[in-house]
Amino acid sequence: MRSPPSILVVLHDFALGGTERVAVRLATAMAGQGAAVTIFAGAGSGPLRAMVGPDVEVVVADPPIPRTRGSRRKLARAARAFVDRRRFDGVFVPGNFHWPVAAALGGSGIPVVAQVSAALDKPQRGRVRQWAFETRMRHLLRRADAVVALSDIARDQANRILRRPVASVIALPALDDDLAPPLAVPDSHPPIVLAAGRLVPEKGFARLVEAFADLPPAAARLVIVGDGPQAGGLQWLIEELGITDRVTLAGYVPDIRPWLDSARLLVLASDFEGFPAVLVEALAAGRPVVATDCTPATRLLVDGAGIVVPLNDSVALSQAIANIFAQPAPDPALLAASVAHHRIGAVAGAYLDLFDRLRR
Numbered sequence: 001m002r003s004p005p006s007i008l009v010v011l012h013d014f015a016l017g018g019t020e021r022v023a024v025r026l027a028t029a030m031a032g033q034g035a036a037v038t039i040f041a042g043a044g045s046g047p048l049r050a051m052v053g054p055d056v057e058v059v060v061a062d063p064p065i066p067r068t069r070g071s072r073r074k075l076a077r078a079a080r081a082f083v084d085r086r087r088f089d090g091v092f093v094p095g096n097f098h099w100p101v102a103a104a105l106g107g108s109g110i111p112v113v114a115q116v117s118a119a120l121d122k123p124q125r126g127r128v129r130q131w132a133f134e135t136r137m138r139h140l141l142r143r144a145d146a147v148v149a150l151s152d153i154a155r156d157q158a159n160r161i162l163r164r165p166v167a168s169v170i171a172l173p174a175l176d177d178d179l180a181p182p183l184a185v186p187d188s189h190p191p192i193v194l195a196a197g198r199l200v201p202e203k204g205f206a207r208l209v210e211a212f213a214d215l216p217p218a219a220a221r222l223v224i225v226g227d228g229p230q231a232g233g234l235q236w237l238i239e240e241l242g243i244t245d246r247v248t249l250a251g252y253v254p255d256i257r258p259w260l261d262s263a264r265l266l267v268l269a270s271d272f273e274g275f276p277a278v279l280v281e282a283l284a285a286g287r288p289v290v291a292t293d294c295t296p297a298t299r300l301l302v303d304g305a306g307i308v309v310p311l312n313d314s315v316a317l318s319q320a321i322a323n324i325f326a327q328p329a330p331d332p333a334l335l336a337a338s339v340a341h342h343r344i345g346a347v348a349g350a351y352l353d354l355f356d357r358l359r360r
Helices: 018-032 047-051 071-085 096-105 123-140 152-162 205-213 231-240 257-261 277-284 296-302 314-326 332-337 344-359
Strands: 006-011 036-041 057-060 090-093 112-115 146-149 167-169 192-196 221-225 247-251 265-268 289-292 306-309
Touching: 006 018, 006 071, 006 096, 018 036, 018 047, 018 090, 018 096, 018 277, 018 344, 036 071, 071 096, 090 096, 090 344, 096 112, 096 123, 112 344, 123 152, 146 152, 146 344, 152 167, 152 296, 192 205, 192 257, 205 221, 205 231, 205 314, 231 247, 257 277, 265 277, 265 314, 277 289, 277 296, 277 332, 289 296, 289 314, 296 306, 306 314
Parallel strands: 006 036, 006 090, 036 057, 090 112, 112 146, 146 167, 192 221, 192 265, 221 247, 265 289, 289 306
Antiparallel strands: none
């Protein structure tokens, strides 16, 4: 029987972000399965701090390390000093953003597991920038004991870039174990199109608003859930297009499930993504999706559950939304079943199994 391990999770802070959210959820779930979990954070600020479970210890760097230029290197040095004082059975480094921590902790005698959260091969980079990215990735993860990817494609890309078979696949822990079964698709008029995420340019919300403006006025309502620096610009665009009566900026919400329950479909309009948790959440709620071809994971998730459209094509985005409306609503239970392996309990168990193998 596996003895309870002590696991360290290193985070810059508790800001709203997919990487941070996954790390906090995973830490809480591993602690719930008996592990002694500590989060070492550069700063204790951020709304996700409230999501940390009561069994997880939180240690904040002293002095705190706010996000600034070069702060990830400072976080890496502080994390190395911390593990030199306290021993752990394993360290989890969540997402590409925190890879400098893996470089600092590699060789400390503690198994380091680094996660790949964002796309490894982006056409937008071009050949030179892609080469620079891969060179940096090899440097930062050269001493990682294991790399966790979220799909087979990302695993194969990671092994190719790192030039060693170090990566394996563990599903994104996007769903709670006690997640309610999906509700029937509502027969509301007009139907609600939902989008969710941080309001930043790369999420494509401006393009979505422009695409939505091309739909007939009575076709649907658009609700965008999230907050971020682009909120003011999006509000201006909505007013400029004359669709303020059809579009709602709902702001940040801790749980998008109630919004999904009232929606007809979810749209992801991003320029690039790693493995979009919002698509998993939408399918778990039994809602079809329209998504841009922003990551290989999109086609993996959307297969039979919606429509994938090209990047930078608002016309295709608008047409795909209309096509979903023209089709009968899919069986919500079948969509939910397709992502059941993303439940947090099974994923946390898979991580603990990986740490156990590395310990031995």
